[in-house]
Amino acid sequence: MKNVEDHIGEIILRYRTQNKLTLSELEEKSGVSKSSISRIENGETKRPELITLLRIFEALDVQYEEIIELYISNETRNSSLHDLLLEAIQLPNEDLTIKIVSRILENPKEKTEDSVEILYNTALTVEDTEIKLVLFNQLAQYCRTRGIQPYMSKALFHRYRIERNNPHRLEETFRHGEEVLYYIEFLSHEERINLCYLMAFDAHDLKKYEQCIELGKMGHAEDSTSNEIKERIALAICNSYMRMGKFEDMESHIEMYEKLGYRFIMERSKYLRAIILSKTGHYQEAIPLLRECVGEATKNNLIHRVNDLIEALLNVNDVNSIEQVINTEEQNFSFDFNNAYNFSGIGNYYKNKGAFLVSRGHFNEGMDAYLQSIVYYGKINRIEEIMSCAVEINMHHCELKKDMDLELLKKLNEVYNVIKFGIRNEG
Known part of the structure; x- marks a missing residue:
């Protein structure tokens, strides 16, 4: 033969x-x-x-x-099949990778546990993100059908870590993270902490504030070390209490984290307390502090601090100061980011700017700002916020008895096409 x-x-x-x-x-x-x-x-x-x-x-x-x-x-030798797999990974070729993985897992001449372990360790070393995701998906599916829960949980965990880097699919990815929580006992101590922290950040970005607090505290309970990620989670917890309007809880947690020596909180305590003052209506005390915080901002948090300052100024109708902030701070924004929280912040900024410009009689400039807002919300698939912008655009036209001109309709169509194309490519 x-x-x-x-x-x-x-x-x-x-x-x-x-x-x-x-x-x-x-x-x-x-x-x-x-x-x-x-x-x-x-x-x-x-x-x-x-x-x-x-x-x-x-x-x-x-x-x-x-x-x-x-x-x-x-081919029945796992060593040879593994060599073939490494070749397919280097190409890279997803279809061939899947075929070889299936052959390794179904190879009757090798122990299932050995094959799974080899594939898992191989997947950890792969640099190509798409191929890495293919490997963990194949492993998770196979281990689920065979009841190999330790490796299934680890494969699902690594799948979640990869997928969460796509801000456009964060809601779907978060659900995948919730699936991992069912099998968290099979993860290592470090993996459990990592999962809770990553999911807490994602819950915050998705406005799931109660889950952010719960997951963050789960991670803190496991983590006995001192590190920046732990302190960033503390900040996300404080922000979540703020977004929920629970300002007493926010203040008590700020005090607790200060006593624990969390530098990340201590360096931001003035800003956090300025937010509490603003949100509770103490604008005269809050606005000077918020101005200072904008001046001290980094490129990563400037947009959020500007939004908070503009919100406070809007509440006291200080239009001159708002105009000054827009004219001076927007040029300092960093657009070099790829996370949902900052995309949302930029979207909020342009939405507020659009409303402000329309109120000052700059109608066309205001419409352009609304379009910018829709673009950034579209990058993270925030349909509710996109619809809110569309409603406000229509409302301003009705209130000012303006016809929707062809040029604006063309721009809206272009923006929606960009969003739709992005969704199709990411889907």
């Missing part, structure tokens, strides 16, 4: 003959040396590299999927 190498060699020879190509001509088209091609055709090369076969088949214009699958299915 012919081995698979002989079979593949015959296929290459047959298609080369049909295409009337010499070895030299196929070498030129494929980039594979004619001596290598000749050895493969003669069955002399044992287990040719995948990249070599793919180049030859592509040069011959052959549908190679079934042939490669045959090549994979005839």
